[in-house]
Amino acid sequence: MSVSECAPQPVVTDPRPAPELPAGGARPQDVVVAPPTSGGEDEEDGKIKEEGELGEDEIGDHLSDLGTVTAAEHVYRSLSITQGLSPRGKSALCSYIYLQNLEVPFSKIKDLSCVSFVPHLITLDASHNDITNFFGFQPPRNLEEVNLSHNHMSEMKDLSAYPSLRRLNLDYNNFREIRGLQRCVSLTHLSLAHNRLYSTRGLNSLPLRDVSLKANQIQRVENMDCLRALQTLDLSYNRIQSLSGLQNLDYLGVINLEGNLVREIKEACHLHDLPLLRVLNLQENPVQDQPDYRLAVTFFLQRLTTLDQKEVTVEEKVSAMNKFDPPAEVVAAKDHMVHLMYHLMQPQVLLNSTLPGLDTPYPMLVLTGPQACGKRELAHKLCQHFADFFAYGTCHTTRSPYFGEVDGCDYHFASEEEFQRMTRMGKFIETIQYREHHYGLSWDAIEAAAQDGLACCVHMELEGVRSLKMSRLEPRYVLLVPTDLEAYACRLRQRGLYSHAQVQTAVARVALYVTVNRRQPGYFDNVIPCDDLREAYTMLSQVVRDYLGLDEQMAGKSTPATSAGDSLAAEKERDRDNRVFGNKVEARMVPQTTSTETAALQRRRQLAREAVAGQSAAAYTQLFSSSPESRPSSGLSTLSLARASLEDMYDGPEPPGGLGQDPEQPADPTTTPDRSQLASRGSSSRPGADAKPILPPIPSGRRTSEP
Template sequence: MEKDGVLTAQMVSSSVSQLGHFGTGMQRSYHSLSLPSHNLSDISVLCNYVYLQKLELPHNKIRDLSCVSHMPYLVILDASHNEISNFFEFQPPKNLKEVNFSHNRMIKMKDLSAYLSLSRLDLDYNSFREISGLEQCCKLIHLSLAHNRISRISGLDSLPLRHLCLRGNQLETIEGLENLKSLQVLDLSMNRVSSLSGLQNLHLLGSINLEKNLISEIQECKHIHNILLLRDLNLLRNPVQEQPDYRLAVIFLLQHLTVLDQEIVSAEEKVSSVNKYDPPLDVVAARDHMTHLVYQLMQPQVLYDSSTLPSADSPYPMLVLTGPQGCGKRELAHRLCQEFNEYFAHGTCHTTRAPYFGEENGLDYHFVSEEDFQNMIPMGKFIQTLQYGGHSYGLTRDAIEDVAREGLACCVHMELEGVFSLKNSYFEPRYILLIPVQVETYMGHLKDRGLYTPAQIDVAVSRIELYANTNRQRPGFFDNVIPCDDREEAYQTLRQVVKSYLLLEEQEEGENNNRASPDNTSTGQEPEEKPPSAPPRSGSDSLTSHSDTALDPSDPSYRSYFTKIQAELSPQKSPAELASIRRREQLVREAIVGKSPGVYSQLFKSTAQTAPSSLHNQDLGSHFHEDSSSDESRASSALSVPSSAGALSGFVEPLDTSVLGHTVETAKDPAASDQPPDTPRPGTDQAPAIVSPSSERRPGSNVKPILPPIPTGRKTPAAPSPAPSPRPDPNPAVEEGGDTNMEE
């Protein structure tokens, strides 16, 4: 009987299991029957076993399953690896949930609307050509149709599928899956799929198997970029794997992956992918800085003999205006340089874009070709470069040095990427952010210029948030933030900020105080500047700064020294050169009295230095208290330059540029005076000199000071200082140490 493939009652009784209750609960019967690999072909005897709930008949030769019609309680049916050709040829059991008909001879699917409880259906290794009859299976969550002949996905609309396997079919495109909103696992391996289009709306997908398909482009991953729950992706044996940096590129596009091609994605790979394909501004700036630094070191080092660096480790003063495209930073920079032409000059950058209407080569930008720009990079010309809008921009050291030769601070404008790059260098500019507040007004400015396409305008508007987030997330990144919706109002605000940086407000206050002094009460006007040969002022003149008490032109050494200086000056000097010369003279005067590099040379340093422990400008009898613990602290205690606008006021008193002789005499012959160095001269206000109370205890305080060399601005002969112009001369306190310092 067994050899004939006929199932007998004896065989059933030996294979049933899972004894349980049935009917009224008073009777008991076996619920499970498992007969694998028994070579069965006739199982009609099972018609008598109506209480079976689980029937397993794999690896037999069964062709007829009509006996299942007599099993109303059947829940699980496994008839895989048989010879069944009829699709569900039995009366549907009411509670049938799982059916496995894999490895059979089925050709056509039929309507399964009567199987309302069906949740799992396995039809692998049959000969189905299309999917049909499943529309009413409202509980079907697992469907497997691997290794059939299906060439098109259809008939799955609105099914609550969570797992779908179509492995080893003839699919060329992914379609018909748009409505499977609950799908979590999709297996499309061993097909002919060349595009991932069609998966973009399946937001619950967590695993996609596309092994051995025809995907050749990495950009196809963009279709599944927004599937945030995707954790496992398999692209093995696809042409795309032959592309360079394939793995990093896929990881970059799908940052949420944890397994790619059956290998775990590490955190290091994710960081490397971001740094390679979309690096943060910090990373780009660091690479840019390293590139230019290496190229500069490879070039022969050039000594700028006409530079106005006060010392080798002092940076040039710089002012950087930054903001979104078309916010007006270029116009404000030019206007600022025109008004404050004794302090600023425009640093002209290089660019590969074409000039806009009204732009001049060499004034607004140096317009060069892309080839020339790229050739300048290996030559070590640039301090920083950036890419924006498909064009290259760069700031050269020569542009800054040209300004420095005039003894001025460099004012430049750039995008945010350039700011990040410049912050990696050892320049220490002041950074002012110009940001639009009203987007509509900003867009109106861009449209009115007629230079930008709608796409460029959208990009510029989107970058407003980038600037805002940078300022919000990085406190102190910008020294000041100015709204630029109203250009005139923005310039007035910028003007006040710059005046605070330059201490011009204190200068105006000091001039007003001078006008109210006893010497000026009769005329109410400013005293004329005395020529070098004029008689020296008496010691009874009222002085307004602490340092004035330490300087007096009444000594003969002042006249001889100043005459020597004037003899070397040339009458052909320009106003800018004369201003630079005066500032360099001030450096000499500061060095003689033992003061650190002057105010102007430190005005644009963004990092604060050690400040004096106390300084009271309102009390003429107050003192500077200087820390005598080290030479470094003493050198940096002359001025602290905070990064916020206006914070400099109150830190420094004006220094009279016309009083040099007393310092020279005191430096050369301290014994010539009957009074100690820190005692005020008779007839002057009782304001002490800028001398630390502990200066007598400093090492080397008894050594005669040595006059440092005067920094040379230009190689041409110098000219005497011109007569006072209608506009008041800049405050000497602002000019002191004013050599434009930049460092590479």
């Protein structure tokens, strides 16, 4: 069927019948009905046309994308020319009114007035020309993409008549200021690279997602916090020194700052809160000369996947965390390894603290708690009251003594140089740094107590506890924690030794102790509130008596005829009191549980009761069954657990010798056991004959009390 088809220019009336389209398609020049031209005009055009330029008749060879306007009318919608145009060729562009895509780079065009006659234009590429007039044409209503890079424009004008514009490329021009874009409500991609911009102003509230301002003269980031949709930003090769101004761009994922003047690693803090930042390029910045630059930036920006065009590995993130903010356990492990290696470098001798037994650690008691909670006072008083069992372990510190402190009694006060020298000589078991001062527990302090046959009682902060748990020693830990924070803060202020900031820091650290106790059950062997030091010492001394079994000894002296059943009943009563008190302390330290958590706890308690009664499945029963090989943890077992385990040890009547005594030997109420028997009694009266004692036996050869 014959079809009258017009090329991108309007259909021209011709008395001759329209040509038929061949089956295999038609070339553009076969479809276009060109207006007649006179021979004189051809000659004139040939005179003006230069070598390598396209004339009016040759433009049709570069048309593509055949489409329809009506059922009987076909047009080409794309024109791509990558070489010069003759004057007649430039004028002929006005005839292709149905063009949607126009590409005329390297065409020596000085103005774009011809675009005004192409109302359907969507994409325009006029790069690498000689254009000086910014958007010098009437706006096509659907124009979306414009590339005017590599021209000679120097001033931006108002583009409010281009509401559909989405992409704008103005690279390699001479712009000094961003303006005229306020009403481009659809603009998402903007490139102004290689211009002469001094500022980032002029991008107010635009829906931009991709911005390139590469190779300008920008010195700081300004007025960009309003670009809430920005995802990619290229500010490379400018003069930027600070990253301030980028901290509120929540959707920003890629930042290129290569070739700027960023000098400080701390500038990365401005990007710390960007949740989607994954790619950062800081190459050719002075900051790269900083030590541990890559680890530091990785630490500040832990969500990064690519830094300086190199993938950030998991190992780098772990190394960065361990270097700049290591977990407390990592710090303790490093501290232990350092002191262990220094100690092994010294001549090795047999220590008195290794003599209690091959499978029994040296007995130690550690009082821990926040600053100025009273642990040092309680430790001194405990060692005075139980002088036949404990000796005070004096630690070293580099801080100056407070008023009333005695060197060699409260602390060994040492200079920083002396402290470091002792560290290198392997003198310390553990050291910590607290408020710019060092504290350390030395082997000599423990050996002094062990030589007298006494257990060592020391006090330390939580960091020291973590380090000491890494050593071969297995102390028993008692946590002293204030439950009334207001009273605790008032006590600190009354001492007159701490600033307001130091008081606030000490109060805040109370939550750290409570959190560790709640999240790691058994980390501390006992928890005692220390709001009132008299009550705290009463509880502490009772705990120590229970550890040593002194109450059992005194009960045997006062009522020698008391039956074992009555003694066990008294112990059960005391155990109930301890449990009630422990529940009260726990209730004051642990946040209130929700109804869901309460229901879950009730179900778990019910399962536990069924398991103990043998009514539940075997899997639950095994959780509560004890094996001969099982041994308690290194911490002090609670009194209630010990008593409950004692009740499960015997199925029949109690052995005649009482708790902890050989059943084959009759009980002698007139016999008073010495301390070695007392220590062994404290061990055998706990669950299982092969279980680790609550407090390891104090070695033989200890001091004897005066008669």
